[in-house]
Amino acid sequence: MHVDYAVVTLKLADTFAISRWQYEERHNLMVRIHHEGVTGYGEAAPNRRYGESLQSAMEALPILVEALGDDPRLFFHRIETMQHCLAGQGAAKAALDMALFDWLGKYLGQPLYRYFGFDAGLVPATSFTLGIAEPAKMIEKAQKGREFPFLKLKLGGGPHDRDMVSALRSVTQQPLIVDVNEGWTDLKHALNEIYWLADQGVILIEQPMPAAAYEDLCRLKPRSPLPLFADESLTAPGDIVRLSSAFHGVNVKLMKVGGILEAKRTLELARLLEMQTMLGCMIESGLGIAAAANLAPMVDWVDLDGNILLSEDPCDALSLANSQIQLSERAGLGVSLKPAIHDQLEWQSLKAKQVVT
Ligand SMILES: [Mg+2]
Incomplete structure (x- = not known):
């Protein structure tokens, strides 16, 4: 199983304000899981309210991927292990869980629902x-x-x-x-x-x-x-x-x-x-x-x-x-990154990064 990730910038149509703060754009993470010729995608939207940042999510990913192991078909056990391997970082965990379920749906040829x-x-x-x-x-x-x-x-x-x-x-x-x-x-x-x-x-x-x-x-x-x-x-x-x-x-x-x-x-x-x-x-x-x-x-x-x-x-x-x-008939989560945007993102291999650090 190979995992990589990229930062994506999301621009809001209007300034978005809530009781705590406001913003014009957000930086989320996209992750990909490749295994047996199938690729699953997930997204992390780290949130300060829960002690997260883009940086903390990126730092959590290699640890979470290690806990996920090498066989996405064993998702029930692997996701439990991943959830408990470090505290917090729900967004980074969510990105990997989503990518795993997108992979699973595509592997089985069925929409997840x-x-x-x-x-x-x-x-x-x-x-x-x-x-x-x-x-x-x-x-x-x-x-x-x-x-x-x-x-x-x-x-x-x-x-x-x-x-x-x-x-x-x-x-x-x-x-x-x-x-x-x-x-x-x-x-x-x-x-x-x-x-x-x-x-x-x-x-x-x-x-x-x-x-x-x-x-x-x-x-x-x-x-x-x-x-x-x-x-x-x-x-x-x-x-x-x-x-x-x-x-x-x-x-x-x-x-x-x-x-x-x-x-x-x-x-x-x-x-x-x-x-x-x-x-x-x-x-x-x-x-x-x-x-x-x-x-x-x-x-x-x-x-x-x-x-x-x-x-x-x-x-x-x-x-x-x-x-x-409208839930899609497409296998997995049912949506994909637009090809032009997918190809522009700077995908970074997690395994390679681990070796470097
Ligand atoms: Mg609310």
């Missing part, structure tokens, strides 16, 4: 995300999301949150998901805002308070008129049991939990605990989005719009019909 037994017709419609913006800009952004059944609005916990909601409500009555990204730090304030938002047609709230405020979140859950979903609070499948006391649902991202296998386990555990389920994403190309979309038939909510927010997706487009991601 079919291997899992999922009905492609059951993918819920995706939401369209609006980053934090001035009210006038928010109205402009909302135009791009007109065709989606609901919008996801980022709030910052600052003094302009209600202005952003009111601006949106002046142009659309689409149901809203509100993602606070840990922005509210006071329990009473959080509860006041949630009651106000419930009156504005908001249907659920994501991560209202910091992950560290677990006790407050447990107090908030029984008082909240809207379902509360964990995002930053959830970084590993094992978190679910504890989180069921503080949240009604979970937003699972491949980049947080370390890939498709761990995401599937997390979602299964959440379903067993009768929690609602959502699949989310970071700013990712269509490759990372397709990897998550292969699990989408098992969830209640889909927030997989990371590639729609880009000025250009380096992968051939995942098609949307009525805001529903």
